[in-house]
Amino acid sequence: MTFLSGVAAAAALLVSLALPGTIAAAHAAEPVRIQPTTPTIAAPAAVPAKLITVPPLPTTADFTTLAEAVAAQDSSVSGETLRCLAGAIYFESKGEPLSGQLAVAQVILNRVKSGRFPTDICSVVTQRGQFSFVRGGRIPAIDEARKTWRTAVAVARVAVDKAWDTVAGTALYFNARGRSPGAGIRRIAVIGNHFFYR
Incomplete structure (x- = not known):
């Protein structure tokens, strides 16, 4: 058993336990498809820069x-x-x-x-x-x-x-x-x- 087929079997078992009677049987017969997802990372929000004014050293x-x-x-x-x-x-x-x-x-x-x-x-x-x-x-x-x-x-x-x-x-x-x-x-x-x- 490969990792993916093991995941599919576990998902089918969960569906059959969670759904009563005929609904569980109908869903159990459907193959479970696992789609890889690509996470989306939001760009950091633009925060206005805080300016700190430092007086120049005397020369x-x-x-x-x-x-x-x-x-x-x-x-x-x-x-x-x-x-x-x-x-x-x-x-x-x-x-x-x-x-x-x-x-x-x-x-x-x-x-x-x-x-x-x-x-x-x-x-x-x-x-x-x-x-x-x-x-x-x-x-x-x-x-x-x-x-x-x-x-x-x-x-x-x-x-x-x-x-x-x-x-x-x-x-x-x-x-x-x-x-x-x-x-x-x-x-x-x-x-x-x-x-x-x-």
């Missing part, structure tokens, strides 16, 4: 001054990477003009991409012998209520988002006035009390 063209770019940033810290970069800006250049603080941030970002230093911001900042404020591979505690800290965070955001260009764009090193640079590097900018080198 260099959106600001006329670096101070404006810094003021437009959120000064809260979200994530360890931003905290490391802001910590370096804070300890190395909090008394410098905004352009000097941004240049310090750019040095760190350039080091990450250079292939000569560690490949992430926190490792660049805490690398042994690179930044004098780092003690035992750690960034000291910072009073986050200070305005200079909030400014450092905002400058870090400007640097990471590339929201403003710096004249120390390719610098890999910097030091304070009065200190001698290492051999084989050339000065590319002087900003505030810092010299920047490549």
